[in-house]
Amino acid sequence: MRAVVVEQPGGPQALTVGERPDPTPGPGQVVVQLAVAGVNFKDVYEREGRTRLTPPFVPGCEGAGTVLELGPEVSGLAVGDRVAWWSAPGSYAERVVVAADAAVPLPADITEADAAAMMLQGLTAHYLTTSTYRAVEGESALVHAAAGGLGQHLTRLLAGRGVQVLATVSTEAKAEVARAAGAHEVIVGADPADLAGLVRKSTGGRGVDVVYDGVGLDTFKAGLDSLRPRGTFVLAGAASGPAPALDPQSLAALGSLYLTRPTLVDHATDPAELRSRAAELFEWMRSGAIRVSIGGRYTFEQAHQAHADLQSRRTTGKLLLTPA
Template sequence: MRAVVAERHGGPEVLTETERPDPRPGPGELLVRLAAAGINYKDVYEREGRAAPRAPFVPGSEGAGTVVATGEDVTGFGPGDRVAWCAAPASYAELVAVPAHAAVRVPDDISDSDAAAVMLQGLTAHYLTTSTYRAAEGETALVHSAAGGLGQHLVRLLARRGARVIGTVSTPGKAAAAEAAGAHHVIVRGAADDLTREVLDRTGGRGVDVVYDGIGKDTFEAGLAALRPRGMFVLVGAASGPVSPLDPQSLAPRGSLFLTRPTLVDHASDPAELAERAADVFGWLREGVLKTTIGGRYGFDEAAQAHADLQSGTTTGKLLLRPGH
């Protein structure tokens, strides 16, 4: 089979398309022919060595495709079933061994591309807005990278619940995407002090009830300063790098703030919970509550370019990797 391999840890240039042995499904696994793989910052962290499988390795953990075989002890799935997942290692490959407990069946009216595009970001937006912090009508949320795939999902779900959303974007050209998703105010990020001041200005000095931050180092302090007393800071990623160590005592004089770093794995490890969240996400897609914006489609031979584009901060929506050209 053809696959994308990181021969060593490093920049996007370490990714190459090559031939690899076909995997075989082990006990409890599905062998799936890939239709599309989602490209995520988790893949970047692995490639760089921050979350490091030993090189060489096949990156990726999210995708959609069709089951071609099953291993022992698999129930509920069979050859020909369309499935999607967001927790299967080595997903940048024509054939992927997917743990059955991590797979969900894709409804007939949801395309493979939409399923691959929505799994990680859609499920993440689901738990962030239902389990981590359930914003109420009249509250205000600050969503960083509001034009990105996860950011647009968050904006849509928060606005649907009646929350006022302040979105940030990296360039003026991305503002329209955040506004179309439902952001009430859009801020083009600049200096940290300016960001805090702009958020406070838009909340009459009160601050926001919750911050969703997938950027990390560059926006962390500004987000803390923009929270109301007893507000919640939700750190969901580190696109700009990890945040500096924080003394928990410092949260008290800032207004008795709450800080959390949740992950999807702790909100979807149970197959029943995963299936329930996925059913909601697919239902929201069907109803138009969520929309997938595909920011780019790349062949395996373009994986390095896809990673470079993701890290450039110039893309909007979801990037997909597909076998072939």
């Protein structure tokens, strides 16, 4: 089978297309013919060597396709079923081994492309807004990188509930995307040193109830300084690098803040919980409460360009990868 391979960790050019042995499913696993893979910062971390995978390896974790083969001890799935997943290592390949418990059957009205674009970011937006901090009408939220895939989902869901969303983006073009998703105010290209002041000015000096930060290093301090007393800081990613170390005692000095670093692993690994969240996500997609936003489509041979575009922040929405 063809796959995108990392022979040695490095920059985007470390992604090359090569031949790999066809996989065989083990107990509780299925082999899926890939239709579409999602491109995520997690894949970038793998390529760069941050996750310490042993090369050569196939990056990727998210995708959708058709079940080709069942391993022993698999029930509830059949050859020919369309499924999607967010947590199958090596998803940049024509054939992917997926744990049966992690494979979500797709309803007839959900395409493979839409599913691959939504599994990781859509499920993340689901748990962040329902389990981590359930913002309600009348509250305010700061959403960083609001024109990205996750940022658009968060903005749309929060605004749909009557939450006042303050969004940060890097360009005027991305500001239009954030506004279209429902942001009440957009802060464009602000110096992190000025950001907290702009947020407090927009909230009458009070600060926001919650910060959703998928950027990390560049925005971490400004986000803490943007919160109201007893506000909640949700660190959801590290696109600019890991957030700096923090003395827990400083949270008291900043106003008895709450800080959390949740992960999808802890919210969508249990099979019943995964399927419950996915079912509600699909309903949100049908109703328009959350929308698929595809920012680019690339072939395996263009995987290096997809990673370069993602890291440059030139894109909006989700990037997708197909075998051809």
